[in-house]
Amino acid sequence: MNPIDMRTPLGIVTAMLPELIVVATSLVVLLLNAWRHRTAADSRLAGQVSLVGLVVALAALAALWSGGATAAGPPHMVALDGYRFAALGVVLVASIGGVLLALDYLEREGMLAPEYYSLLLMATAGMMYLAGAEDLIVLFLGLEVMSVPVYVMAAFNRRNVLSAEAGLKYFLIGAFASAFLLYGIALVYGATGSTALTVIGSATSAQGLPVMAGLGLMLLVIGLGFKVASVPFHMWAPDVYDGAPTPVTAFMATGVKAAGFLALVRVLMVGFPNTIDSWQPALGGLAAASMIVGNLVALTQRSIKRMLAYSSVAHAGYLLAAVWAGSRAGAAATLMYLGSYVLTTIATFGILGVLGRGGERDVTVDSVAGLARRRPWLAFALAVCMFSLLGFPGTFGFVGKWAILSAITAEHHRALAVVLVLTSLVSAGYYLPIVRSMYMKDPVSEASHAQASLPAAARIAVAIGVVLILVFGVAPQPVVTSTVETARAFVGTGLDRVADLRP
Amino acid sequence: MLLGPSLVLSAILFSIGVAGVMLRRNAIILFMCVELMLNAVNLSFVALSTAHGFTGQVMVFFVMTVAAAEAAVGLAIILAIFRHTKSVDLKTMNLLQG
Amino acid sequence: MNELLTSIGYNNWILPVLLVVPTAGALVVGLLKAEAAKRVALAVTVIELVLSLGLWVSVDTSSGTMELVRAYRWIPQWGITFALGIDGISLMMVLLTTLLMPLCVLGSFNYITKREPGYYALLLVLTTGMLGVFVAIDMFLFYVFWEVMLIPMYFLIGIWGGKNRLYASLKFFIYTMAGSLLMLVAILAMVRGAAVATGTVSFSYFHLLANAGAPGLVAIAPWLFLAFFLAFAIKVPMFPFHTWLPDAHVEAPTAGSVILASVLLKMGTYGFLRFAIPFFPSVAYSELVQGVVVSLAVIGIVYGALVAMVQPDIKKLVAYSSVSHLGFAMLGIWAATVQGVQGALMVMIGHGFSTGALFFLIGMIYERRHTREIAAFGGIARVVPIFSLILTVVALASIGLPGLNGFIGEFLVLVGSFKTYPIATGIATTGVIFAAAYLLWALQRIIFNRLDKPENETIPDLTVRELVVLAPLLIGIVWMGLYPKPILDKMEPAAKRYIEMARPGQPVEGVTITARAEGAR
Amino acid sequence: MNPSWIWLTIALPFIGFLVNGALALAKPEAKRVVAIVGPGVLLAAFAVAVGIFAGLWGNPPDQPLVFPLWAWIGAGGLEINLALQVDQLSLVMLLVVTGVGSLIHIFSVGYMVADPGFARFFAYLNLFMVFMLILILGSSLPVLFVGWEGVGLCSYLLIGFWYQEKANADAGKKAFIVNRIGDFGALVAMFILFWSLGTLEFAEIATLAPTTLAVGGATVTAATLFLFLGCAGKSAQIPLYVWLPDAMAGPTPVSALIHAATMVTAGVYLVARTSVLFAMAPLSSAVVAGVGALTAIFAATIGLRQYDIKKVLAYSTVSQLGYMFLGVGSAAYTAGVFHLVTHAFFKALLFLGSGSVIHAMHHAYHATHSHDDAQDIRNMGGLKRYLPTTFILMLLATLAIAGIPPFSGFFSKDEILASAFGRGAEHPIYYLFWALGAAAALLTAFYMMRMMAMTFWGENRTGATEREHLHEAPMVMTGPLIVLGVLSVIGGVINLPAFWPTPPHHGLERWLEPVLAPAARLMPVQIPHGATEYALIGAAILIAVVGLVAGYRTTLAKPITAAQQAPEEVGFAKVLFHKYYIDELYHSLIVRPLVGISRFVLWRFVDQGVIDGAGVNGSAGLMKSLGWLGTRLQSGQLGFYVIVFLVGAVWLLHSVIR
């Protein structure tokens, strides 16, 4: 594939083909809504169309990526590199998962509004722009295009006050955080004279970090830190994850978080590559705090959904630690961990969705007792997910965690690695009881889990997720290769802390 | 020459907005405080564009769009919750906790 | 024999095959019905045993280095290979494992009455994990096996365990993981340090061994050692990291206890021998660490024995006795004399046999009486003479009666350590007294005294199947007591090599007749 | 016979053990086979021993003959072969052990025939012989240690033979554990020797030690003291003697074989075996002699007030073992071994005799279903009428143990006392040891006679109906008694002193000379000569006679009441009756605190409380509490969330300003 000149319309269209496909699909679904919006079949159709759109987008992405699309000249507005493609891949996978989980869920819970898929697709588009943004303006707009539909989706279950409360909380504090992000953009723009990340990077590399840029950077970190639910900007997450419909929670925990992290990596690596000392302490602190708070509080939760919410805070901590490393290895680890995290989380929420007929909030550690006796495969899948989230060898989660740990230990600040492993240990204290409950306890009653059976779509999502978790856990070469290669091309050589291997 | 003072004013207004978000419980007023914060940031953009050209002003334009979009969705959400609780008081919105 | 093995290329495929066979078997077993699962699992473990026996002849351990080294491509970007190798020490550990597994399967036939396919499948997976730990020479691979092993054990305890199994399994899991996670960080830091020094990122054991003294690593060596130490000390378990053991032992099903005691604990000492000490000899043999480790080992010996003495539950008693026995192994390892190290290895193997047999016996009596309270028995020698005889022999082996296996290890350890740590060895030697105290007391309360409980009067004696389970262990116990030389000879080069790594510059040959000042007169 | 056949002496009893053991498990009622195999293998072993002895009689080797069986342990410089050593000392022991052992095996056939565990008994007994022979023949300390521990094991099994009685099982366990305390010493001694000499072979020790180690140096002193701790455990010396009296819980032949004739003398044997080392360590030798003398007198005093016939003999054994240590501690190794041999004869006889008595008493009580104690001498009296053979033989043994010439005990005991006195010239403390020994001799004569008098003389107190059932034991039991009786009388012939009118003089001494010469060069035996010698002999005889007469007179002076009506002991007698309360003392000072500390301090407090409670569960609890705190902060109030958000924001922003 020839280098793409991003200043020509064709170039832009080519470069943004996946995004445009997703947007177009959302419009198709919207049109579909115009005359079909009443029955379950309509909703299902909308979902299926969305799925097709996302898969097509994925195909387009694959074409771009395998063609090795590069920008002729500096990239414009959105990046055109492997890292963006990888990011889009993660986001699209998360979205496909979100659709698959929603297909039956909406029907079951009577949320028969095909607009859901439309919103989901628009949010996906937003995520794609956010994750691939090469310019802070695109970043901000991508963030908003992502957030606004997700606010709505969180409140989507109109019959449920909790859903509404979740939506409101998320919206208010989200808008609040957006203001911080925006302020950050303003200050960075002020300090460097540009909103293009490459220019910012070149400016900060040349002149260091004036206080204005420093403040701007921190405000950006705050804004993105909010999106990825990092402590102390995480307080909304448990409530919102808890209250939102489960497929939305899955979508938030995977897509939103992934997009946030990918944007964060890009901002830091491209925009502030040579002033790593200015942001490492902050990220380190956020990472440690997230790991500690997330894991400790998760320990006390009985509701699995809420526990997963806190655990997602903890995972944000792990990911922040990878970003903290500020190296190629760190960037690769972020991708890899996001991959494992997205797969695992989708599968987990998929299972949770079927366990929680009549309210996922009520699915507790005790209520899954004896699942292994009644639904062995479901229990196996959930167990695999738990071990993957725990980061246990043999699962993709371990490979991701390993990548993070090796990225951190390559730096000289190994305390963060110790915090990571110790908090991982704490996490065993809440992941394992679920496995324990499923396998080592007897079902509460004869009728337990009678309803727990995965509908076709969710089954696909869960099955693919679990299989990939195991396959990549044992044979992670493809993922390692692609992430390492991607990160190598992405991160400037001057920054790379693995290759230069200074003592 | 007004750049510095404008930035200071922006910071002040932003902080007032922040304080408002912390102090108020009425969801609508809280949202208005967020709007105030966005306005404060806009001031920064405009002020900085005196140094860097029109990019800042373009940004303000986008922010206004975003604010409008957020307002639409936000007020819709407030409407939605009002249907359930007949209130926009955040103090009562603590069903989700723990 | 060797020619035959060579002709089929045995050395080329045996190690990976040993790892693959059980897991493949597990996949099959997991899908079968209960009865078939038992048989297939037994067949798989027997095949595994037969396959592994060839190692005895085909592995030339005389050089003391790793043999049969094969590295398969795995994750090249991270410098990770699927590298396997074996030396005299790991050879013994592998054989111990493969020998025990068929016995564990056979010994579980009656004990396990629910969800059998899963049980046997997990046992097989566990086999892979354990063997993997002993033959992995890539630190990543080692770590993976080290951790993976936890899962089957976790389920074995948690599903088929006793009353308090949930607590015990979680405790076992988290305790072990606590140590190993820190080790993980240490491994990564080492890889990084070695990479800085050489420009090569590799998790190869040899690479790390060669570069453990890299400038970047020397400064943090104490911390790295501490991390390794914790991981292994918990597994051993050394006082005061031992409290998971009594719980896990007591709650685990028989085979679980056997495997825990016979193989899993050995991984800790193996880790010290293979990794912790050779990587950081100067830390391991600093005054402070020597003092601490030797003290802990000696405390473990005496403390384990004393606490074992007052246990009301037989399994707990044996669990604490393991703390005591493994204390000997630690002492011997740190002594770094040929006798001490060889003794430690013999303790490891011997303990595997005698404690394994003890747990089998306890399991057998538990199947009959459904209690492990010592107080529930008494005088049963009259009812179950064969059981009592075997129990006595095994207990005596555990006590360290000369002529049985326990003595060889303890004696060598103590002889070997006496030179390095005379006072500590002196105290450790009192362990022989306490061992007699707790085991004989227990023996008396179980098989001797008056047969005053009516429910004990009708216990059937051991069946043929149970005798088949015990026979190999008994033969081993006696054989190793009377003729341990072949085993010692197989291990000696590796032991010497270990000493060279642990105490560079010190003459390996332990005996130097010290014509002391007084003798010169 | 070629000495290389020596392994046969071990293999034969081992075959017996296998056969009898198999029968015990499979077919315990096949007593006839057992009765043949059990003693048969021993007699065969004895025959082999005699054959080897005869083969070497003419040309005794000046170096020990070592026959390696197989390489046992090899680690670094520590190469231990499982090898058997034939030399003069081990041959003497071999003959005594297989000889006396055979007799006792034969006796046991009669004594145990009614017991359901007959086959098991012989299996144990054979196994004991295996280990005892390994102990004797082992060419190195570790091999000796195999036997050393093995005999302990068999002792344990045989003491607790009737394991259904808790007291018996307790006694067995006690024996094993106390022995283990001694073994601790033996082990440490081995470690010291290995690291100072580089070998544990007896032959090499004997040659290397004098050149490598300093005489009286710390190494050799420490090694020998630890070694002696082992000996004290096995041979029931202060402070580890407590197990031996309890060991009488086993069947009487066991008491005779293990706890009188063979195993308990292993300590003496070991000192003689390592005589070079002891000779190099005067302090250790003095300790050995001192402990021996103290034990002799101490046990003798307890023996004064015991009523259980076997307990009297047990304390007598402890006391006599003390003599032997007094001997070897005085460098009179020959004398020690000599007393070992003669003691084996007469003490085996005494025990077997007592077995015969108990057998008869037991029969009588059994016939009338009486529950009186068949071993209490207060229940006996006048038995010479019913058990004449036994009476005569036991009387001979009593005279022997009392030291009446020309019975065997006179010679051996006299030689020990003379050597102790002789060493007094060099180290005056030995005079004290001698005095203690002499006093013990007096007491020995006294309590032995007291026992005899209460058993055989005076009125019979067994009971009117029971009396009818008292009768002499069968030939299979009395036969061995007679043989032992002859040996007790003439046993002294093997080492007659110079003053004795007829040769052969110093037979044993000359026979053992090659083995003991290295020690003798370092620390020669000091025997007083001339007037002193005769005065000592006179005194010894006088003491014995006085003791015997006093024992007879005072015992029969007033009527004895049967055990059931017997009054409480008072005063010092009570203290003696309760063995100085030593067992109680050990129990309350060592056993109970140890168990208590283990249970309450170590297990409950340290293990469950501190490590598990505070450490493991405590940190888990702490985590949960912290998590709970986090849960409380998650109040659901958006305002608070914003505040937390801002705390973070303020922190981050201010972090870049400075």
Add this chain to the structure above:
Amino acid sequence: MTEFVFYTLAAAAVLSALLCIVQKNPVPSALWLVSTMFALAGIYVLLNAQFIAAMQVLVYAGAVMVLFLFVIMLLNLGHASETDRKRGPVVLVAVLLAAGIAAALFAVRDTSVASLAARVGAPEVASSPLAALPGAGRVQSAEAFTNPIASIARPMFETYLVPFELTSVLLLAAAVGAVVLAKRKL
């Protein structure tokens, strides 16, 4: 003169903002916010952003705030709520934190056009190939001062075309979302 106007407007903005956040009743609160916006519009004019000033008045004060008021009225919230404002220590914490934010942001108070221009115009940046990027250089043509609308429109439809199109998605999403949530019956 300019400065006087600026500071007057600034004072008005701050005062209005403060009143906005302390008003009990949402309606006056909203009106004070509108007042702030007007003051800011004035400042925009002073800062040569006349077009933005106009948009501020039209879009913000005119549309967005009206929407607010409309909802307030619709929900009949036009009265003071007892529990609306927090008291006591919370106020103190809130004020302190807001002051903390402000204090941090004040660090940029000494910024001037000259200092920024000096920094951004540093040779390394100028000579960098990236300087050729759209948005990199300062679009400071003569046209900028003569035709402010064009000078905004040009970058918006050239350089920032992608974000501009993105806003359309945003607005569409907001519309769909608002409909989904607010419609009484789907």
